[in-house]
Amino acid sequence: MVTFSVMTKSVVQFHADPRELCDFLADVAKAEQYFITGRWKPGVLATGPRGCFPSVPGEGLPLEVYVTKKFPAPAGQAAGQGFLRANPDALSAHIGQLSGDGLDESFMGFMTDDADLLGAWSNVLRRFKKRTQEGAWAVSTVSGRRGPASSHRHTAAARNLARNGVKMWALGRKTLLELPGD
Numbered sequence: 292m293v294t295f296s297v298m299t300k301s302v303v304q305f306h307a308d309p310r311e312l313c314d315f316l317a318d319v320a321k322a323e324q325y326f327i328t329g330r331w332k333p334g335v336l337a338t339g340p341r342g343c344f345p346s347v348p349g350e351g352l353p354l355e356v357y358v359t360k361k362f363p364a365p366a367g368q369a370a371g372q373g374f375l376r377a378n379p380d381a382l383s384a385h386i387g388q389l390s391g392d393g394l395d396e397s398f399m400g401f402m403t404d405d406a407d408l409l410g411a412w413s414n415v416l417r418r419f420k421k422r423t424q425e426g427a428w429a430v431s432t433v434s435g436r437r438g439p440a441s442s443h444r445h446t447a448a449a450r451n452l453a454r455n456g457v458k459m460w461a462l463g464r465k466t467l468l469e470l471p472g473d
Contacts, residue, residue, distance in 0.1 A: 299409050302400030303416055305423055305444035306459050306468065308452065309352045309386050312397055315422070316356050316384060317344040319415055328363050328374070329353030336374075338363055358382040358415075360408060380405050382412045393458030394449065396468075422446055428469040429461065445470050 320327045321342045328338040331350040339345035341362075345353075357363065357374055364377040375381060380403045387395035399419065401412040427443040430436070445459070450470045453459055459468040 298402060298404045300400065300402040301413065301416055302398055303420060303444060304396055304398045304462070305419075305446070306387065306394055306449035306453075306470070307397055307423075307446040308394075308448035309389050309397075311446060311448050312384065312386055312399075313344065313352050313356065315419060316358060320344065320358055323360075323411070326359045326362055328357045328359070330355040330357075330374070352386060354386055354388065356384045356386060358384075360411075375402075379403070380408050382415060387460075389452070389457070393460050393467075394452055395460050395464070396462050398462070420444065424450070424471075426471050427459070430467045430469060432465055432467060440468060443468055 316327060319325065320339075324342045326338055326341055327344050328336060329345050329347070330336045331347050331353050335347055335350065337345035337347050357378065359378055359381045363374070363381070375383060380401070382399070382401045384399040385397055387397035399416065401408070403409050403412065423444040423446050425442055425444055427440040427445065429438055429440040429443070449459065450472075453470040454472065459470060460466075461468055
């Protein structure tokens with residue numbers, strides 16, 4: 292008898308302060324003794340010891356973070372899809388960068404057919420979602436049109452940044468998101 296496993300994918304997009312997202316992922320890795328690999332720029336990847344967030348001297352926060360149960364398989368200097376092909380069960384996070392031009396949207400997700408990791412990664416996303424609120428207004432920088440983005444998620448730290456005049460950019464940087472006040 293042939294048994295087929297079902298691949299499950301889940302992704303959440305949101306605005307968060309980059310430090311708070313990295314701290315959240317570090318807490319997950321520490322509590323569960325997972326490995327974290329970060330990518331700072333092309334060719335600059337580092338994996339920390341089990342349960343520890345990696346760092347690269349002279350670099351700030353990574354652009355991408357991958358959490359794995361086992362020590363990650365070598366992916367050369369590949370990141371993104373290359374890393375995920377070599378480590379298909381990883382939880383991945385794109386860390387939205389904070390600059391003088393605003394805060395880019397972040398996303399975190401996974402794709403796995405491993406039942407144990409499905410439960411673990413689903414729990415991580417659920418825990419992070421509890422730290423966020425839903426709701427924003429999307430404003431096209433091309434047409435100026437404005438409409439509700441009721442499912443957009445953001446943390447309190449992102450909302451504070453927005454209150455202080457930091458622009459919230461959606462992926463692709465053609466849409467700004469206005470976060471609600473308290």
